[in-house]
Amino acid sequence: MTRPRPLVPRGDPADSVRVVGEFGVIARVLAHAGTSRAAEVGPGDDAAVLRTTDGRVVATVDVLVEGRHFRRDWSSAEDIGHKAAAANLADVAAMGGTATALLVGLACPPTTPTSWLEGVAAGLAEECAPLGAAVVGGDLVAAATDSASVVLSVTALGDLGGRAPVLRSGARPGDVVAVAGRLGWAACGLAVLRRGFTSPLAVVSAHRRPVPPYAAGPAAAEAGATSMCDVSDGLLADLGHVATASRVLIDLDRAALVRTFLEPAGPLQQVASALGADPLAWVLTGGEDHALVATFRPTAVLPPGWSVIGSVRPGGKRTGVLVGGEPAADVVRAVGAEGAGHVHFG
Template sequence: MTRPRPLVPREDPADSVRVVGEFGVIARVLARAGAAPAAEVGPGDDAAVLRTPDGRVVATTDVLVEGRHFRRDWSSAEDIGHKAAAANLADVAAMGGVTTALLVGLACPPDTSTAWLEGVATGLAEECAPLGAAVVGGDTVSAAPDSGAVVLSVTALGDLGGRVPVLRSGARPGDVLALAGRLGWSACGLAVLRRGFTSPVAAVAAHRRPAPPYAAGPAAADAGATAMCDVSDGLLADAGHLAHDSGVVVDLDRTALVQATLEPPGPLQQVAAALGGDPLAWVLTGGEDHALIATFPPDAALPDGWTTIGAVREAPEGPAVLVEGEPGEIVAEALGAEGTGHVHFR
């Protein structure tokens, strides 16, 4: 593994938000925002106006705080834009919808470089473009100069295309649990960065820019998925949300999960071996990959990209997540993981 080059601070007051001003910043950012076909009225007025052919709007919001969700010495501005968009686009996909537009709120210190903000806007636009979405509005505000932290609040709006929204609460005993996307990669990349390294490149890149399987959400809805959610806090944690809301037990098949996530061997095994850990810990508890999990009737044909990793059972003793019959938290602890996933305010 290679260590990152030391950062050289660069002051550019002529390019700061303070000098360029609010509307100058907005103009520069919107120049990179892209276009949203669903927008009847785009950025520049008091509010945007979107066409909603379905008649319903999927809406979700995520807040990213510098130092908590991203670090500018670890990720480029474009990386941060991609990551901020991905967290929201995945939530819309998990409902069976497709994102049509984003609203972005920004709080930043007055000395923030507008070139950096343009990079964030570029990342947002690039992540949205394949879905036909774009930033259609938002707000900017000055953060406390002594805090030095940037805060991004992103709201995604989406369309269901006539589908019934797939909730977390629809799983039934007898259903199969399936996975689309990758697990453990972002957590592996974070472990690498925390130790001052930047390789394996694939793992670090996965932390900087998640790769959610956006198309898998609507495909699952069309295939009759009974419940679905994205994995943002960790597989055990988010499967736990699904189990609780549905009143069921989710039992993960360890062998199937390993085959789906750790074969063929790659960066996760390489880094785990170097650190003396087990890559399955990242698969079970690592967040921010924004994979999707869903339950399907046992006779359903899984769409392309979906792999069975477990089963849904009755919950006579209450909802739970098991790994081949053993409580998930016990398995995670045995693997050396701290808890079952990310917990806010912990």
């Protein structure tokens, strides 16, 4: 494994936000924004105007705080832009929608180099471009005088294209549970970075720039998905939300999880062996890969890219997630994970 080189920006003070000024920075950032197919009025006025095909708008927001969600010595500005966009675009996909635009609010120290902010803007635009979306507005403010951290708030808007939204509350007994995308890679990459290394590059890159399966969300909605969720905090944690909202038990097939995410052996096993860890812990509890998990009726034809990993059982007074019939908490302890997933105020 190789140790990381610091990526903290060291721009010329003459290029700082304080010197260039709010509107100068905004002009530079907007030069990287790209174009949204849905925008009738883009950046430059008091608000953007977007076209929508069916009269409804999907809306979601995430806040990323430096030191908790990203580190500038681990990730480039472009990486952080990609990650901030992906967290929100995946939420739109999890409703069965397609993203149309982003609104971005950013608080940063006045000494922040404008070149770093341009890098974030470029990452946001690159992540949005394949979907035809773009940043269409936002706000830039100075962080508190006693703060050296960046706070990035991203709101994503999306279009359902005439489809019904897929909620967390629709899972029914007899449904199958399926996943699109990969699990455990971002958590594995985080474990590598925390130990001061940057290889294997595949998992470190997965932490820096998630690769959500955006098209899988609308495809699942078309295929009749009964519930769906973005896996941002961990498979067990996020399926727990589905189980609670739907008042059911969700039983994951351990063999299917291993077959789907750990065969053939790859970087996760390589890192787990080096660290004395169980790679299944990352699959079950690792967040930020932004895979999609959904339930379908057993007769449904699953779209390409979806793999069955479990089933839904009646809940009665008991709801939650099982793995091979065992309570998730017992499995979490057995694989050596710290908990069922990310805890925001832990």
